[in-house]
Amino acid sequence: MFIPGILITIVTFPGVIVHELAHQLFCRLYKIPVFKVVYFQAENPAGYVIHEAPQNKMQPIVISIGPFILNTILGALIALPASLPVLHFGHTASFLDAILIYLGVSIAMHAFPSTGDASSIWKAVNEEETPFWVKIVAYPVVGLIYLGALGSFFWLDLFYGIGVVMGMPWLLINLFY
Amino acid sequence: METIEEQSMVVQDTVCASCGMRADHLQRTPLCTSCRTQFIAYPIPVWIKVFGGVLLCILLFSLSTLPKNIKTGMHYKRGEKAISEKNYLTAEREFQNVLQEEPDYLDAKCQLLIASFHNTDLSVFFKTSESLSNKQIDDEALFSNMQQLVNRAITYLPKDSFASIMQHYNMQVDSVPEVVYRSYLASFPNDYFAAFRFAGILTDQDRYREADSVINQLLGKDPEYYGALVLKASMKREQMQIDSSYYYIDHLLKANQEDVTALSSKVRTLLKEKKDDAALNLALQTTAMNDAESYSLASLALAYHFKNNLKDRDKVIQKIAADSSASGTLSYVNDIVSGKKKFRN
Numbered sequence: 001m002f003i004p005g006i007l008i009t010i011v012t013f014p015g016v017i018v019h020e021l022a023h024q025l026f027c028r029l030y031k032i033p034v035f036k037v038v039y040f041q042a043e044n045p046a047g048y049v050i051h052e053a054p055q056n057k058m059q060p061i062v063i064s065i066g067p068f069i070l071n072t073i074l075g076a077l078i079a080l081p082a083s084l085p086v087l088h089f090g091h092t093a094s095f096l097d098a099i100l101i102y103l104g105v106s107i108a109m110h111a112f113p114s115t116g117d118a119s120s121i122w123k124a125v126n127e128e129e130t131p132f133w134v135k136i137v138a139y140p141v142v143g144l145i146y147l148g149a150l151g152s153f154f155w156l157d158l159f160y161g162i163g164v165v166m167g168m169p170w171l172l173i174n175l176f177y
Numbered sequence: 178m179e180t181i182e183e184q185s186m187v188v189q190d191t192v193c194a195s196c197g198m199r200a201d202h203l204q205r206t207p208l209c210t211s212c213r214t215q216f217i218a219y220p221i222p223v224w225i226k227v228f229g230g231v232l233l234c235i236l237l238f239s240l241s242t243l244p245k246n247i248k249t250g251m252h253y254k255r256g257e258k259a260i261s262e263k264n265y266l267t268a269e270r271e272f273q274n275v276l277q278e279e280p281d282y283l284d285a286k287c288q289l290l291i292a293s294f295h296n297t298d299l300s301v302f303f304k305t306s307e308s309l310s311n312k313q314i315d316d317e318a319l320f321s322n323m324q325q326l327v328n329r330a331i332t333y334l335p336k337d338s339f340a341s342i343m344q345h346y347n348m349q350v351d352s353v354p355e356v357v358y359r360s361y362l363a364s365f366p367n368d369y370f371a372a373f374r375f376a377g378i379l380t381d382q383d384r385y386r387e388a389d390s391v392i393n394q395l396l397g398k399d400p401e402y403y404g405a406l407v408l409k410a411s412m413k414r415e416q417m418q419i420d421s422s423y424y425y426i427d428h429l430l431k432a433n434q435e436d437v438t439a440l441s442s443k444v445r446t447l448l449k450e451k452k453d454d455a456a457l458n459l460a461l462q463t464t465a466m467n468d469a470e471s472y473s474l475a476s477l478a479l480a481y482h483f484k485n486n487l488k489d490r491d492k493v494i495q496k497i498a499a500d501s502s503a504s505g506t507l508s509y510v511n512d513i514v515s516g517k518k519k520f521r522n
Binding site: 017018027031032035055081084085089090091092100169173174176177 | 205206208212213216217218219221222225228229232235236238239240242243246247249250251253254255279281282283284285
């Protein structure tokens with residue numbers, strides 16, 4: 001059955017909002033002027049932030065991949081009260097559990113930076129004054145973002161969201177035990 | 178996310194791109210101080226703040242459940258590790274901790290069943306087995322393993338025919354006369370429980386050759402029959418066949434490194450060899466693992482006795498005496514302490 005991507009985006013709108021909000025908050029952190037924020041819309045792109053290009057060449061990278069970190073951690077933590085008991089300890093899922101897992105997957109699946117994020121990094125690092133070490137860091141990041149975007153044709157973002165919600169708690173346990 | 182670098186290029190350098198006033202900051206986008214400050218603090222709409230607040234509340238709730246959930250998961254992992262290392266006493270405790278928090282955790286129940294079998298903790302084993310009845314277990318290998326354990330555990334209990342005989346003797350297996358045992362075992366040679374108990378009675382009477390014969394027959398049918406292996410280690414020790422005693426103890430410990438009965442048996446074999454320091458050391462380690470097991474407490478009391486630590490010995494004996502089900506163990510220790518029974522030359 002073909003499910004249009006935009007339908008999935010609408011259903012998982014909390015993740016889009018968190019993603020754009022994360023961009024905005026990272027801009028605020030670096031004192032970068034923001035000119036427009038669309039937190040969610042039912043079209044492509046589902047959300048975006050227009051901001052000034054930072055002078056520091058590392059900042060576009062952090063602003064672009066910030067939501068990846070924030071959405072991943074937030075998605076995993078929000079789903080945690082339900083994911084361990086339901087997915088590992090064999091609880092029957094309650095309504096609240098279902099909500100938490102839905103929210104967790106929605107947020108985590110929108111962790112991936114968009115191709116718009118990649119092009120921001122690309123523009124910034126291709127400028128002459130960009131230090132060589134920043135380019136070394138940035139090019140693989142851009143490559144990975146494009147790979148992620150390609151993977152989203154095959155629901156990679158959704159699988160990532162599910163993987164974060166199911167796997168992160170178990171990873172934490174394995175780290176601490 | 179987009180940047181407005183391109184747009185800013187067309188704006189005259191000295192004029193604020195937003196309000197047209199004189200630009201103070203000639204960065205990527207020429208802006209006056211007021212506009213720049215405004216754009217840096219680009220307003221977050223109220224509905225987004227409400228949305229963020231709700232998420233924050235959910236996050237706080239999640240964080241409050243984090244320690245409990247992670248702790249339960251850690252107990253499970255430790256239990257799994259203990260099972261893989263054949264430390265079944267630790268495993269049983271860890272899975273009991275898990276089930277205390279998560280009583281419906283099917284995997285933990287399966288693992289508890291396995292651990293409790295290896296600890297011959299039959300009350301926990303059968304209680305767990307009962308709670309697993311009618312439950313769907315998808316892992317076929319696990320299910321088959323558990324089924325085998327249930328079949329083996331049943332042989333640790335008297336068959337109905339022997340239970341009805343025991344009823345004539347107030348359910349006291351030691352009160353069943355020898356002649357009744359012999360007659361019953363002739364008719365029901367596959368009642369492992371009866372054979373094992375009969376061998377135990379013969380051992381108590383120091384009739385080791387006869388006991389050995391009964392036990393050998395039993396081990397011929399089930400080479401891993403737990404009680405028979407424990408009895409073998411004990412019989413060999415009493416016959417001063419020390420190497421053989423260690424052979425059976427090591428066999429038991431290979432199956433469960435934390436087998437308190439096997440470790441306590443080793444304490445007694447060490448005492449038999451007059452290796453009293455090593456015996457006391459091991460006895461203390463064993464009772465630290467489980468201080469509720471009368472057999473291991475009795476071994477510790479004996480170790481104290483032979484180390485001439487009479488104060489601690491008597492404390493341990495008092496502890497055994499407090500356990501009404503340990504009368505046999507208590508009288509054995511008392512007989513040795515009083516000199517009525519000779520443990521070693």
